[in-house]
Amino acid sequence: MAVLGIESTAHTFGAGICEKGRILANRKIMYPIWDKGLIPAKVAEFHAANTYKVIRGALTEAGLGVADISGIGYTKGPGLGPCLSVGMVAAKTIAVKNDIPLFPVNHAVGHIEVTKQAFHVKDPLVLYVSGGNSQIVALSDERFRHYMVYGETLDVGIGNMLDSFARAAGILPAWGSEVARAALGGSYIKMPYTVKGMDFTFTGLLTFATRALENNSVRDVAYSMQETAFSMLCEATERALLLSKKKDIVVCGGVAQSDRLKQMLGSISRENRANLFAATNDLNADNGAMIALVAEKMQDSGQSYAVDDCGISQRYRLDSVKITW
Amino acid sequence: MPKIIDKGAEARLLGSTFLGVDVVIKDRVRKNYRIEEIDSSIRKERTRSEARIMCAASACGARVPLVLWVGSSVLVLTRIYGAMLNRLVEGGRADGQDLFGIMSDAGRQLALLHRNGIVHGDYTTANIIVDRQHKAWIIDFGLGELTSSLESRAVDVLLMKRSVSAALYSCFLESYLSSRGYDDADKVVARLADIERRGRYQKRTLG
Numbered sequence A: 001m002a003v004l005g006i007e008s009t010a011h012t013f014g015a016g017i018c019e020k021g022r023i024l025a026n027r028k029i030m031y032p033i034w035d036k037g038l039i040p041a042k043v044a045e046f047h048a049a050n051t052y053k054v055i056r057g058a059l060t061e062a063g064l065g066v067a068d069i070s071g072i073g074y075t076k077g078p079g080l081g082p083c084l085s086v087g088m089v090a091a092k093t094i095a096v097k098n099d100i101p102l103f104p105v106n107h108a109v110g111h112i113e114v115t116k117q118a119f120h121v122k123d124p125l126v127l128y129v130s131g132g133n134s135q136i137v138a139l140s141d142e143r144f145r146h147y148m149v150y151g152e153t154l155d156v157g158i159g160n161m162l163d164s165f166a167r168a169a170g171i172l173p174a175w176g177s178e179v180a181r182a183a184l185g186g187s188y189i190k191m192p193y194t195v196k197g198m199d200f201t202f203t204g205l206l207t208f209a210t211r212a213l214e215n216n217s218v219r220d221v222a223y224s225m226q227e228t229a230f231s232m233l234c235e236a237t238e239r240a241l242l243l244s245k246k247k248d249i250v251v252c253g254g255v256a257q258s259d260r261l262k263q264m265l266g267s268i269s270r271e272n273r274a275n276l277f278a279a280t281n282d283l284n285a286d287n288g289a290m291i292a293l294v295a296e297k298m299q300d301s302g303q304s305y306a307v308d309d310c311g312i313s314q315r316y317r318l319d320s321v322k323i324t325w
Numbered sequence B: 001m002p003k004i005i006d007k008g009a010e011a012r013l014l015g016s017t018f019l020g021v022d023v024v025i026k027d028r029v030r031k032n033y034r035i036e037e038i039d040s041s042i043r044k045e046r047t048r049s050e051a052r053i054m055c056a057a058s059a060c061g062a063r064v065p066l067v068l069w070v071g072s073s074v075l076v077l078t079r080i081y082g083a084m085l086n087r088l089v090e091g092g093r094a095d096g097q098d099l100f101g102i103m104s105d106a107g108r109q110l111a112l113l114h115r116n117g118i119v120h121g122d123y124t125t126a127n128i129i130v131d132r133q134h135k136a137w138i139i140d141f142g143l144g145e146l147t148s149s150l151e152s153r154a155v156d157v158l159l160m161k162r163s164v165s166a167a168l169y170s171c172f173l174e175s176y177l178s179s180r181g182y183d184d185a186d187k188v189v190a191r192l193a194d195i196e197r198r199g200r201y202q203k204r205t206l207g
């Protein structure tokens, strides 16, 4: 029996299907971002209009019908309320109508587990870098098994910082990968670098970079900001690696699509004799397959939820999730 | 010839002699992942800041190694001979009485630093050397700050709390609270309770 996963935390509405840890289908549609930030209500409207098409597409791709689905996962959070609601309602509708168990999934756990599964990694140190979040975590061995936070951003996520900068610099579409393109061949301008142990902050850097646009080229500012931000993440990650004594590093989430970030982490892993793992870009972008994968693990390890307990939580913290597998 | 005594996330520590004195050289090494410009400025700033804080700590009478020389990414410190407190605590090598005495000393030293506007930033048993007279020497001000922020001071106390048993911690706390000339201790401990309520339970120290 297969498990369906529905993802709708922000700009992407995705539906994926997996069976025994294997991904059978992964469909998604993305709200077209050009120069504006996300207006949650508008994006939610877009998702609602595409729900049927995307879920139907995933079932067709997997060659399955609803009768073949034994569990449905959806993203409980963290994310934008209106967007999360669309995914939850879609999941509930199918689940209740067909009497299928529901599983509320943490979005970050999705990114982490899908990478672990892809490379058969058991106990890595994880750098999770997405729009709204940036955290360094690893599984704790306590009785409440969870992803313990070693370090994290004390203000905004790295992805949101890159997007805000792109908007300020008029980079189109306003998106992290375009900032990377704009940074090519730039030269360095000194920028504020703030790491406190394994924690870090990005707003000081963003403010500085935005002001620096007044009398520097977009290329130099983009380059310096990106190098500074990634260096901060890497320094904190290396400290956590030594403290945790882990041998594997997983980098995941939207910003894990950055080649420069992966190159820097590669250097850290070589110097510390650790291995670096990063999934393909379609799995680091938001997607439904990772939600299906986690839902299947929740189901197989005996979790169950009453329909009324299946809500959303915009600030659903990664370290509050019990890992039962 | 300098000999490596330790290698951390940022620096390697070498034992050597300098002007006839036994010293350790704390050498912040080049990190290949970051561009040269960022790398050299960070190593330089961190080295300067650590030197400044250690000098301030010496000046107020805290038991810290003396800074003998500051290079662009190198600190030369007087070498302290003794055992790392974390080893003593784990191995139970000091007898019970000694550990309690040492923890009181560690509490007094922290109060002294805090009273003088110095925050250590990584105050754990991995950064305290115990000499043959059972005195606690505070090392590694790499994450230190010159600040009177209650939050930062509370984190110093919290890190120690997480790194030792409840009995040793209460001994440490008692001397921190009763240190002469330091009136903020109660406020710091109240803030610590706040931080624990906010609850991000984790080990954050490297030693």
Ligand SMILES: Nc1ncnc2c1ncn2[C@@H]1O[C@H](COP(=O)(O)OP(=O)(O)O)[C@@H](O)[C@H]1O
Residues within 6 Å of the ligand: B005, B006, B007, B008, B009, B010, B011, B013, B024, B026, B065, B077, B078, B079, B080, B081, B084, B126, B127, B129, B139, B140, B141, B142, B206, B207
């Ligand atoms: N002044 C000193 N005298 C003797 N040993 C020292 C001294 N300073 C550091 N060490 C040794 O080096 C180790 C690491 O030094 P530390 O300053 O804590 O660097 P790091 O930032 O890498 O943790 C310490 O645990 C200690 O064993």
Ligand SMILES: [Mg+2]
Residues within 6 Å of the ligand: B008, B126, B127, B140, B206, B207
């Ligand atoms: Mg240390």
